[in-house]
Structures are given as structure tokens and as C-alpha cells.
Amino acid sequence: MKRLNLWAAALLLTLCAGMAHAELTIEITKGSDQAIPIAIVPMEGGDELPEEVSRIVGNDLERSGRFKPLSRDSLISRPSNSDDVHYQDWQQLDSEYLVVGKVENQDGQYRIQYELLDVNGEDRMLGEVVTSSRDQLRDSAHYISDQIFEEITGIRGAFSTSIAYVTSNGVDDNIKYALNIADSDGHNNQEILSSDEPIMSPAWSPDGRKLAYVSFETGRPAIYVQNLSTGQRIQLTSFEGINGAPAWSPDGRKLAMSLSKDGQPEIYVMDVGSRDLTRLTHSDAIDTEPEWAPNGRSLIFTSDRSGNPQIYRYNLGDEQAQRITFTGSYNSRGRFNPDGDAIFMVTRDDDGFHIARQDLDTDRMTVLTDSNWDESPSVAPNGTMVIFATQEGTRGVLGAVSDDGSASFRLPSPQGDVREPAWSPFLD
Amino acid sequence: MQLKPYAQGFAVAISLAVLAGCSSTGGTQDGSMDGTSGTGTAGSGSASSQGMESGQGTSGSEMSDRDAIPEERTIYFAFDRDTIRPEFESVLEAHAQYLKNHPNTDVVLEGHTDERGTREYNLGLGERRAQAVEQYLSVEGVSSSQIEIVSYGEERPAARGHDEESYAQNRRVVFSY
Numbered sequence: 001m002k003r004l005n006l007w008a009a010a011l012l013l014t015l016c017a018g019m020a021h022a023e024l025t026i027e028i029t030k031g032s033d034q035a036i037p038i039a040i041v042p043m044e045g046g047d048e049l050p051e052e053v054s055r056i057v058g059n060d061l062e063r064s065g066r067f068k069p070l071s072r073d074s075l076i077s078r079p080s081n082s083d084d085v086h087y088q089d090w091q092q093l094d095s096e097y098l099v100v101g102k103v104e105n106q107d108g109q110y111r112i113q114y115e116l117l118d119v120n121g122e123d124r125m126l127g128e129v130v131t132s133s134r135d136q137l138r139d140s141a142h143y144i145s146d147q148i149f150e151e152i153t154g155i156r157g158a159f160s161t162s163i164a165y166v167t168s169n170g171v172d173d174n175i176k177y178a179l180n181i182a183d184s185d186g187h188n189n190q191e192i193l194s195s196d197e198p199i200m201s202p203a204w205s206p207d208g209r210k211l212a213y214v215s216f217e218t219g220r221p222a223i224y225v226q227n228l229s230t231g232q233r234i235q236l237t238s239f240e241g242i243n244g245a246p247a248w249s250p251d252g253r254k255l256a257m258s259l260s261k262d263g264q265p266e267i268y269v270m271d272v273g274s275r276d277l278t279r280l281t282h283s284d285a286i287d288t289e290p291e292w293a294p295n296g297r298s299l300i301f302t303s304d305r306s307g308n309p310q311i312y313r314y315n316l317g318d319e320q321a322q323r324i325t326f327t328g329s330y331n332s333r334g335r336f337n338p339d340g341d342a343i344f345m346v347t348r349d350d351d352g353f354h355i356a357r358q359d360l361d362t363d364r365m366t367v368l369t370d371s372n373w374d375e376s377p378s379v380a381p382n383g384t385m386v387i388f389a390t391q392e393g394t395r396g397v398l399g400a401v402s403d404d405g406s407a408s409f410r411l412p413s414p415q416g417d418v419r420e421p422a423w424s425p426f427l428d
Numbered sequence: 429m430q431l432k433p434y435a436q437g438f439a440v441a442i443s444l445a446v447l448a449g450c451s452s453t454g455g456t457q458d459g460s461m462d463g464t465s466g467t468g469t470a471g472s473g474s475a476s477s478q479g480m481e482s483g484q485g486t487s488g489s490e491m492s493d494r495d496a497i498p499e500e501r502t503i504y505f506a507f508d509r510d511t512i513r514p515e516f517e518s519v520l521e522a523h524a525q526y527l528k529n530h531p532n533t534d535v536v537l538e539g540h541t542d543e544r545g546t547r548e549y550n551l552g553l554g555e556r557r558a559q560a561v562e563q564y565l566s567v568e569g570v571s572s573s574q575i576e577i578v579s580y581g582e583e584r585p586a587a588r589g590h591d592e593e594s595y596a597q598n599r600r601v602v603f604s605y
Contacts, residue, residue: 260555
């Protein structure tokens with residue numbers, strides 16, 4: 001019976017996935033002056049594809065803030081092979097790089113051949129053939145973007161990753177909440193949980209296979225862990241009071257969380273296997289929003305023990321917590337960059353709430369966004385972008401900003417509120 | 429022990445959750461679900477399958493008692509405050525009286541905040557407001573066993589606007605019987 005139910009659930013998941021959900025669409029709000037001009041020639045045979053690979057690659061690279069793809073109208077010629085390229089043409093266009101290629105349909109499989117060329121060095125940097133089924137075309141395009149990005153910048157591309165986020169529609173007793181997962185460009189979104197009660201704080205396990213989150217579906221908050229491939233899930237905690245802000249340790253064995261079972265929200269760490277619980281903080285204040293340092297030796301968290309919310313760092317070695325943010329009266333929900341030498345957070349000034357970055361060696365804080373309702377920063381696994389929730393008119397939408405603030409884009413949703421984005425780790 | 433493995437019911441719960449998701453977008457599959465989920469009612473959300481609540485007896489029969497639950501069930505707070513405003517003391521006293529007269533009735537104090545600030549931090553602020561109400565009730569002589577606190581933070585706004593009028597409606601504690 002249980003097996004049958006699971007099978008039925010799997011079938012329904014598939015059905016849901018197949019339904020037309022409104023997709024998030026990207027809108028570049030700020031381009032960087034430093035963006036590298038790159039010409040992406042539409043692949044020969046590419047306009048017959050259900051998904052246009054060249055366009056997806058161009059959008060990926062543009063969204064990163066590091067590249068400025070030339071408009072298609074400005075392309076002088078449309079070579080599909082490096083042998084046919086006249087480098088002078090592209091030098092005249094001031095394009096530093098050039099991508100050419102072609103797609104062939106072979107017995108239902110697509111054979112995508114692409115090359116990356118250095119225009120000034122007149123050199124072929126990369127050439128590869130990717131075989132893709134019809135359903136994998138978007139994934140293949142993101143893969144190609146990853147290869148180009150890494151070849152030029154030396155930084156691993158994060159286009160083949162996902163984001164989880166929460167949506168809500170309605171007011172008060174009539175709100176519908178849903179937890180969704182989409183590609184990093186907002187496409188292919190899939191609802192993995194829906195409820196009449198709040199869903200909060202999705203957090204990816206380091207291997208990208210599970211999501212921890214808070215759901216109020218029993219009438220009170222509890223932390224759940226859901227396996228994304230099977231849909232199977234467990235209720236990990238349901239203590240009295242707040243069960244909030246789950247955060248995976250880098251080894252995936254523990255979850256830090258905020259529990260108020262002893263009166264005030266405090267930071268705890270639970271061993272996911274044994275469910276042993278260790279309390280880290282002891283204050284009369286709100287201690288919440290824990291996040292592990294990438295090396296696993298410390299955690300940061302938000303506390304208002306000083307009178308207003310600030311970020312503290314708890315060292316697991318000496319079990320001491322020290323305040324690390326001092327600029328402004330409201331700093332919360334810190335997230336580390338992958339190197340662990342900077343944090344991104346929410347900061348408040350006279351205009352509202354923004355995403356800021358603080359370098360931990362200098363303690364210098366830089367405000368990255370000029371929008372005023374920004375929260376829930378989540379860092380791309382390669383550290384180049386931060387996705388966050390913001391407002392557009394009266395709706396919650398997702399925005400992203402480069403790690404230095406030089407480039408930003410929006411992923412507006414056609415309906416309802418979108419918030420609490422969580423960028424997945426690398427998925428392979 | 430408060431930890432309850434969820435495993436025994438997960439398949440049903442997930443079926444329901446998925447069904448709820450489907451019905452909001454398509455909604456013609458109710459019939460096909462009935463046979464597999466075993467619980468029938470479609471789109472009722474996944475809460476029903478869990479039964480996690482303890483000691484929260486449904487008190488329908490008590491509703492017919494001589495004094496009804498006080499009608500005013502929401503009190504409001506100032507920005508960033510959890511202090512009870514004097515104009516709401518009479519509301520709290522009415523609930524205190526009701527709860528003392530009905531020692532078998534439980535109430536959930538739902539704490540809410542406006543949208544400003546981060547979500548998890550606001551859960552803490554909402555809880556503080558509900559705790560302030562709990563403390564008031566307990567000083568009035570209400571048994572703590574009748575009171576449960578659930579903070580929703582900013583997750584269940586009563587008003588969606590981004591203005592002080594909406595914020596003021598959202599900074600609240602609701603008595604939920």
C-alpha cells in the first residue's frame with residue numbers, strides 16, 4: 001500500500017511537472033562597464049530547435065554580468081566553423097571572443113558542435129561536440145555556457161544549477177504557499193510542495209539532493225527534509241515554539257537551526273542521523289539565521305542581544321560568539337561566499353533594506369543594491385552572483401546582483417509573490 | 429520526546445501535497461486520486477494527515493456555554509514593540525475571564541509582524557508579542573496549559589500593502605480558539 005502510494009505520488013509529481021507553470025523571465029537591470037564583449041553567432045540549424053541553444057548561452061553569459069553579447073543585428077557574418085571565420089571582421093566589431101557552431105539532428109538526438117575563439121589572439125580556445133536529447137537541450141546550453149565562462153574567466157560556471165524559492169498568493173487565512181525548484185535562469189520550474197500554511201527557509205544539502213525547510217502544515221512550525229529525486233521526506237523537528245532557519249553543515253551531516261523551546265530563539269546543531277541536539281547560544285535575545293562557514297569550523301548567526309539585529313560569529317573551537325557587523329543599526333541573515341572570506345547580508349539604512357557585502361579581513365561593508373526591499377541573499381556556488389528577494393510594485397520578485405554590485409538582473413514572476421530564493425550547490 | 433518520525437505517513441502526505449499543487453493549476457484529477465491516496469478529500473492541504481497537535485481538544489460543545497468567546501480577537505502593536513497598548517487591555521481581560529471560566533478551553537496566540545526585516549528574525553519578534561500576551565493572561569490567572577504560542581512572523585499578512593496602514597494591521601496577536 002505504501003509502495004503504491006509512493007508510486008502514485010511519483011506519477012503525480014510527473015504530471016505536475018508537465019503542467020504549464022508560469023515561468024520566471026529575466027530582465028537585466030544593470031550591466032557592468034567591465035563586461036567583456038562576446039559575439040555568439042546563431043548556430044547553423046539552431047533555429048529549428050525547440051530551444052534555441054545560442055540564445056540560451058547568450059542570456060546565460062549576459063546574466064553573469066561579466067559578458068556583453070553583441071546584438072544579432074550587428075553580426076557581420078554567420079560562420080558555423082572556425083575555418084570560415086575572418087578574425088578581422090570580429091576585431092572591427094570590438095568583440096573579444098566569438099562562439100560559432102552548428103546543430104544536427106541525428107535519429108532524434110541533437111549533435112551540437114561549438115567552438116570558442118579568441119578574436120584578438122586569432123586562436124581557437126575550445127571546441128567540443130555535445131550530444132543531447134530534445135528534453136536536454138536547455139541543460140546542454142547551460143553546460144556550454146559553463147565551459148565558455150570557465151575558459152575565459154578561470155571561474156567554474158554556475159549556469160547548470162538550480163534555485164529553490166517560495167511563492168505565496170492571497171491574504172491572511174486564504175494564502176496558498178508553494179515551494180518550487182527551477183533552473184538558475186528561472187525556467188523549468190516545478191512545484192515540490194504546496195500548503196495552506198506558510199513554507200519558509202529552503203536550504204539545499206551540500207550534495208544538492210535534499211532540501212530542508214520550515215513548514216507550518218501541522219498548524220505550527222516544523223523542520224522537514226525532503227529528498228528531491230524520490231519526494232520522500234521526514235519531519236526532523238517539531239519542538240514547542242519556533243523551529244526555524246535550517247542550515248546544513250558543509251559535510252551534510254548536521255543542521256544548524258533556531259529553536260525557541262527553552263523560551264527564546266537560540267542556535268542549535270542537530271546531527272541529522274542520530275538527531276542528537278547541541279545548544280550553541282545562551283542569550284535572552286533572538287538568535288537565528290545560522291550559516292556555516294565553508295570550512296565548518298564556525299557559524300554566523302543573527303542576534304539582537306545588543307538591542308538591534310547584528311551578525312555574530314560562533315567559533316566551534318572555543319565556543320565563543322563575537323559580533324562581526326558594526327555598520328548601521330540592522331544587519332541580518334548573513335551568507336558566506338564560497339571562500340569564506342566575505343559575507344553577504346541584509347542591511348538597513350534610511351531608505352530601506354539592501355543587500356550588502358562585508359569582507360571579513362578588513363570588516364569593510366559595501367552596499368550592493370539600490371532597491372529598498374531586499375532580503376534573503378543566497379550566493380551562487382561559484383560566488384559570482386547573489387540572488388535575493390525584493391519588491392516590484394506590490395509584488396515580491398527575485399533579483400540577483402554580482403558579488404561586487406556592478407551588474408544586476410531581475411526574475412519577475414507573472415503571478416503572486418516570489419521570495420526566499422536558495423541557490424543550489426553545483427549539481428553533478 | 430517531541431521528535432516524531434514522519435515516515436509512516438509520508439506517502440499519503442506527499443500525495444495530498446502534490447494533489448493540492450495540481451489542483452491549483454489544472455484540477456481535473458480529483459477522481460483519479462481518490463483511489464490511491466486513501467483519504468479522499470482533495471485539495472485540503474497536507475496538514476490533516478499528520479495529527480501532530482497534542483492536547484488541543486476540539487471544544488465545540490463548550491461553545492454553547494452562557495458566555496461566548498469574546499468577539500474582539502486581535503490586538504495590535506507599535507513598530508518594533510511587544511508592549512501591550514492600554515487600549516487593548518480590556519480585550520485581554522475579556523479573554524482572560526473567558527479562559528478562566530472555561531478551564532478546558534485552549535487558545536493559540538498567533539504572533540505576527542509587518543514585513544520589514546528578515547523573515548526568520550521576524551518569527552522571533554512575532555513570538556515575543558505572543559509571549560507578552562501570554563504573560564498578561566497568566567498574571568490575570570489563566571493557566572499556562574491553556575495557552576499555546578505560534579509565531580507566524582511576517583508570513584501571514586492581514587494586509588498586503590507596503591504602507592504604514594497595512595503594517596499597523598499586520599503587527600498583531602490573534603486569539604485563535
